[in-house]
Amino acid sequence: MKNSSSGSSLKAILPPTATGLGIVALWEGYTRGFDIDPLLLPSPTAVLSFLFANLQLFLKHSISTLSVISGGFAMGALCGLSLGVAMHASSLVRRASYPWLVASQMVPIPAIAPILLLWLGFTIWPKLIVVALICFFPVAVNTVDGLRQIDRECIDLLKTFKASKRQLLLFAALPAALPAVFSGFRVAMALAVIAAVFGEWVGARSGLGQLMLAYNNQTRTDGLFAAVGVLATLGIGLFFLVGWLERKLLPWRRLTENSESP
Amino acid sequence: MNELATCFELAGVSHRYESDRQGTDALLDVNLDLKHGEFVSLLGPSGCGKSTLLKFACGLLSPSSGKVSLLGETAQTLGQVGYMPQQDLLFQWRTVLDNAIIGLQTEGVSKKEARSAALRQFKAFGLEGFENHYPSQLSGDMRQRAALLRTFLVDRPLYVLDEPFGKLDSLTRLSMHRWLTDIWRDRKAAILFVTHDVDEALFLSDRIYVMSSRPGRILESASVDLPRPRNHISMTQNPNVSNLKAKLLGLLETNLNEESDG
Numbered sequence: 054m055k056n057s058s059s060g061s062s063l064k065a066i067l068p069p070t071a072t073g074l075g076i077v078a079l080w081e082g083y084t085r086g087f088d089i090d091p092l093l094l095p096s097p098t099a100v101l102s103f104l105f106a107n108l109q110l111f112l113k114h115s116i117s118t119l120s121v122i123s124g125g126f127a128m129g130a131l132c133g134l135s136l137g138v139a140m141h142a143s144s145l146v147r148r149a150s151y152p153w154l155v156a157s158q159m160v161p162i163p164a165i166a167p168i169l170l171l172w173l174g175f176t177i178w179p180k181l182i183v184v185a186l187i188c189f190f191p192v193a194v195n196t197v198d199g200l201r202q203i204d205r206e207c208i209d210l211l212k213t214f215k216a217s218k219r220q221l222l223l224f225a226a227l228p229a230a231l232p233a234v235f236s237g238f239r240v241a242m243a244l245a246v247i248a249a250v251f252g253e254w255v256g257a258r259s260g261l262g263q264l265m266l267a268y269n270n271q272t273r274t275d276g277l278f279a280a281v282g283v284l285a286t287l288g289i290g291l292f293f294l295v296g297w298l299e300r301k302l303l304p305w306r307r308l309t310e311n312s313e314s315p
Numbered sequence: 316m317n318e319l320a321t322c323f324e325l326a327g328v329s330h331r332y333e334s335d336r337q338g339t340d341a342l343l344d345v346n347l348d349l350k351h352g353e354f355v356s357l358l359g360p361s362g363c364g365k366s367t368l369l370k371f372a373c374g375l376l377s378p379s380s381g382k383v384s385l386l387g388e389t390a391q392t393l394g395q396v397g398y399m400p401q402q403d404l405l406f407q408w409r410t411v412l413d414n415a416i417i418g419l420q421t422e423g424v425s426k427k428e429a430r431s432a433a434l435r436q437f438k439a440f441g442l443e444g445f446e447n448h449y450p451s452q453l454s455g456d457m458r459q460r461a462a463l464l465r466t467f468l469v470d471r472p473l474y475v476l477d478e479p480f481g482k483l484d485s486l487t488r489l490s491m492h493r494w495l496t497d498i499w500r501d502r503k504a505a506i507l508f509v510t511h512d513v514d515e516a517l518f519l520s521d522r523i524y525v526m527s528s529r530p531g532r533i534l535e536s537a538s539v540d541l542p543r544p545r546n547h548i549s550m551t552q553n554p555n556v557s558n559l560k561a562k563l564l565g566l567l568e569t570n571l572n573e574e575s576d577g
Contacts, residue, residue: 179388206404209400210398212375213373213397213416214394214418215422216421224417225406226418228408229406229408231408304449305407305408305449305451308449308451308452
């Protein structure tokens with residue numbers, strides 16, 4: 054772990070790449086060897102050639118979906134973080150909101166997405182709200198848990214330095230909670246991708262979700278697979294972006310992990 | 316200020332933990348005082364309530380009965396006394412420099428000013444060149460020095476230190492003793508120092524209070540009438556020191572034997 058030179062990063066990239074290539078090779082061999090109907094299962098090469106033939110189109114719809122994911126994630130994460138801090142700071146807020154926080158996750162998104170569409174029309178807003186609703190919960194829960202992780206003794210120490218309640222939060226509880234908050238961000242980001250596609254299914258004029266629906270109706274299986282592939286790539290990229298951001302913003306985390314591991 | 320005036324006093328302090336049905340007596344009728352600028356050690360076996368006494372001094376706990384007074388006033392001491400707990404409790408998300416300034420920050424000093432005040436002390440605390448390191452990158456004695464810097468960077472009439480060198484090896488301890496003596500001489504503040512090491516108490520203190528095992532009582536108050544600066548080697552050859560050490564060890568041992576007989 055310590056020498057994070059090119060050698061170890063190669064070690065990190067090689068196994069997943071090999072797995073991916075292996076699956077694609079098996080898939081390609083299967084479709085060719087057994088002469089599978091491309092309407093049922095198109096070969097990876099067919100999917101790729103469809104993708105490159107329609108690159109402009111995919112790019113346009115990807116940007117649309119990306120803005121839904123990032124906008125909804127930002128809204129949800131911000132609300133989750135704020136509510137988490139408020140629930141930590143005030144027991145009244147905590148008692149008043151906790152059951153409703155859980156209840157918000159019991160509402161099936163398929164039930165409310167059409168209503169949001171009725172209320173807000175064919176704008177980006179129903180999709181943003183669907184994504185935000187999904188992202189908000191893991192961030193709020195992880196923030197509340199993270200804020201509780203601070204050592205009682207650290208709080209006592211700060212009190213001997215005349216720290217105010219606000220300073221206890223800013224100097225101790227909040228920074229100690231950040232790793233947990235980022236875990237919430239990662240879960241939220243993974244869910245945001247699914248939520249965005251779902252939002253686009255219910256009602257949209259663009260986006261990868263809408264594109265999938267269209268190809269599905271036209272039984273363009275290669276197009277459908279291409280859209281899924283692009284979406285997955287986007288999702289993986291965003292997920293690792295959160296991880297990268299965590300390493301940049303919390304440089305001390307890696308040091309602590311290194312020193313703790315034997 | 317009168318050198319011989321009382322800086323801090325505990326009068327008739329007893330404490331009972333009401334955790335279970337019958338409760339546990341932690342401290343019984345403790346009387347203790349420190350003059351301005353005096354270095355006083357509390358010597359006693361583990362679990363005798365030394366740490367509890369320090370928490371009374373810095374206002375984190377209130378005794379069940381008895382009086383705690385600082386500078387002649389019996390008001391709340393929280394925020395008036397410098398406290399260094401047994402664990403260094405450095406914040407792992409802050410660099411050494413930013414850990415050091417936390418007491419100044421809680422007092423409302425700007426980050427920039429606090430940092431420049433701290434930087435002036437880095438050499439004296441043997442931390443030069445480690446300003447931007449994280450605590451997990453430091454050795455045990457450097458972490459202790461960083462915690463002491465954080466403690467001493469705020470101006471207080473009294474500092475209470477809870478076994479600050481307990482986890483260091485004996486050679487490192489010797490150099491830390493000399494170093495702490497220098498810091499204390501420059502600071503001209505009183506120090507209440509908790510230890511279970513007789514040699515450590517003898518080298519550092521003007522006066523030593525010997526405590527019994529639980530429930531903690533003061534068995535003896537002994538003056539260490541030795542000129543400063545002191546020297547570990549000449550102290551081991553001084554018959555007065557040997558006699559005092561024998562007396563202190565005798566007190567501790569008798570108390571432990573009585574405990575095991577009773």
